[in-house]
Amino acid sequence: AQSVTQLDSQVPVFEEAPVELRCNYSSSVSVYLFWYVQYPNQGLQLLLKYLSGSTLVKGINGFEAEFNKSQTSFHLRKPSVHISDTAEYFCAVTLYSSASKIIFGSGTRLSIRP
């Protein structure tokens, strides 16, 4: 079975500070990795994805994530956050099989302080 763990339920940071949101996964088979963002009362928006190739992937809004196979991690980072980054962030995996369902982590609430 597959699982996704987001260790931090809440991460408060000051504006313009760097941030890292942690994500670890467990799977006996190969997976695709995603980060989604959810703003209040909205659905989810894709930030970035790792399919193969370079382990450092860049996404929208200045976010990037690094896939580490040995540590089974896919941490999300941004060098300087903005107030508008306040949202819930979900790490997720899907199996290589087609049209597979997504397995979500429990989410991390990022709150930016001025």
Place this chain on the structure above:
Amino acid sequence: GAVVSQHPSWVICKSGTSVKIECRSLDFQATTMFWYRQFPKQSLMLMATSNEGSKATYEQGVEKDKFLINHASLTLSTLTVTSAHPEDSSFYICSAHTSGGANQPQHFGDGTRLSIL
């Protein structure tokens, strides 16, 4: 990019009524759509996988007679909460796959907040 439209965005109704939520893929065809339920400050819980032209696949613990799913076309799936009660109040979100398999991200609707009085 791919757009998924969900309607209504907010609905309030009396206990015992049935509520239909629509999920449309606006600029692509979706053979598979997913329905999720999200409780406050929690992650998304997959309720069912909706397949065009066939019966939906429900996750364990989800009542198929309570949550009716119809995927009559490649661009529309509906979720009907039958005889809704206050415990059904939640945020419901749909998503859709474009063709190409699991390496393609799902595209999410903006959700429907259901409040049963």
